[in-house]
């Protein structure tokens with residue numbers, strides 16, 4: 001596994017921490033765990049072969065990483081009961097998008113959303 005892949009995975013674990021701390025201060029541990037649990041969205045990688053490809057951009061490729069589904073994640077952030085789950089999923093998509101942008105450039109990553 002490349003250093004970039006390890007860094008990407010670490011960001012998926014670490015970034016939700018400060019987000020939970022800043023926005024859900026009184027129950028930040030619970031919030032962080034829920035945000036981390038949204039990493040389960042990567043189960044859609046199991047539908048592809050190979051399951052993991054460091055050179056593949058998840059955005060626009062895996063079914064739960066496509067624009068219509070991302071729109072649902074954004075909608076979930078608007079509802080109090082699903083806000084944390086939606087936030088975790090949106091964060092996940094932003095991190096995957098940033099990984100694509102680093103790999104292939106911002107314009108290419110953006111074109112995957114169409």
Ligand SMILES: [Zn+2]
Pocket residue numbers: 041042058065092096
């Ligand atoms: Zn992902």
